[in-house]
Amino acid sequence: MSARDVGLPAVARSGDLPDRVTIWEVGARDGLQNESTTVPVGVKLEFLDRLAAAGLTTVEATSFVHPKWVPQLADAEQVLAGLTRAPGVRYPVLVPNERGLDRALAAGVRDIAVFGSATETFAKRNLNRTVESQYEMFEPVVARARAEGLDVRAYVSMCFGDPWEGPVAPEQVAEVSARLMAMGCSQLSLGDTIGVATPGLVEAVLDAVVAAGTPVGAVAVHFHDTYGQALSNTLAALRRGVTTVDSSAGGLGGCPYAESATGNLATEDLVWMLDGLGVDTGVDLGALVATSAWMAxxxxxPSPSRVVRALAG
Structure with missing residues (x-):
């Protein structure tokens, strides 16, 4: 299936939007880590190949979190060993600590991401750390990675609300973000881990993060669609100058440490909206829909993506 085989939205620009958006595809990592069973390596490799062939230029491949905590990604070395790296495509991996970095370097990885928390409770549950002590874990990882010429992204989870602590102050997110960027990270991904954000809160958090010193061009957004707000929140972020959006093919994923976290923003739903707004992504929507239908x-x-259901049903 290609783009010409599916219905495409009429194009109408709306407001002050970027001409192009980079999609950071997380389906093969953030999506599959939440599956109850492990997807075979061969299926993961074909999934990655299909995502790259659909035009996605950043495809998060796997995670070097300890297999005890995320057994679905215990095959990280096998996946990376079998991966055919498409020209011009980045394949970042999640690296939680120095042991994970050792594994990533041995596998020839060139792009990594660390995963921090804006709240104390989630830092304890996800990292077994406090917010303050998480920096002690990340600092040597970032320093070593940059010395090796790797690019480092910083995820910040629970930026808009926490299931144990409730609303999160934008200034709290800004402080954590500034600390992570000061270590040498090149990009910051602000996560709505449980999907409670609304557009006004997105604007407030972005404004606080930028006011604390992180350029908006270095900020990405990562929305979950628990309450159906992921697309409206994305549009609010784009109007604030964000040009990188995380999403998951077919809407796969959640968070194994936050039971109320449902699926990520579906990449197909995002591309449909951006196509309609005349914002370039370089993604072939038809090929992507076919990929997610195949994975489903x-x-x-069935895929939870509305666009996949509409075009592949």
């Missing part, structure tokens, strides 16, 4: 068959359930 392997997982044995």
């Amino acid at each position: 068959e392997r997982l044995g359930r």
Whole structure:
């Protein structure tokens, strides 16, 4: 299936939007880590190949989190060893600590991401750390990675609300973000881990992060669609100058440490909206829909993406 085989939205620009958006595809990592069973390596490799062939230029491949905590990604070395790296495509991996960095370097990885928390409770549950002590874990990882010429992204989770602590102050997110960027990270991804954000809060958090010294061009957004707000929140972020958006093919994913976190923003839904707004992504929507429909068959359930259901149903 290609773009010309599917219905495409009429194009109408709206407001002050970027001409191009980079999609940071997380389906093969953030998506598959939440599956109840492990997807075979061969299926993961074909998934990665299909995502790159659809035009996605940043495809997060896997995670070097300890297999005890995320057994679905215990095959990280096998996946990276079998991966055919498409020209012009980056394949970042999640690296939680120095042991994970050792594994990433041995696998020839060139792009990594660390995963911090804006709240104390989630830092404890996800990292077994306090917010303050998480920096002690990340500092040597970032320093070593940059010395090796790697690019380092920083995820910040629970930026808009926490299931244990409730609303999160934008200034709290800004402080954590500034600390992570000061270590030498090149990009910051602000996560709505449980999907409670609304557009006004997105604007407030972005404004606080930028006011604390992080350029908006270095900020990405990562929305979950728990309350159906992911697309409206994305549009609010784009109007504030964000040009990188995280999403997951077919809407796969959640968070194994936050039970109320449902699926990520579906990449197809994002591309449909951006196509309609005349914002370039370089993604072939038809090829992407076919990929997610294929993966849904392997997982044995329908894709939660509205666009996949509409175009592949």
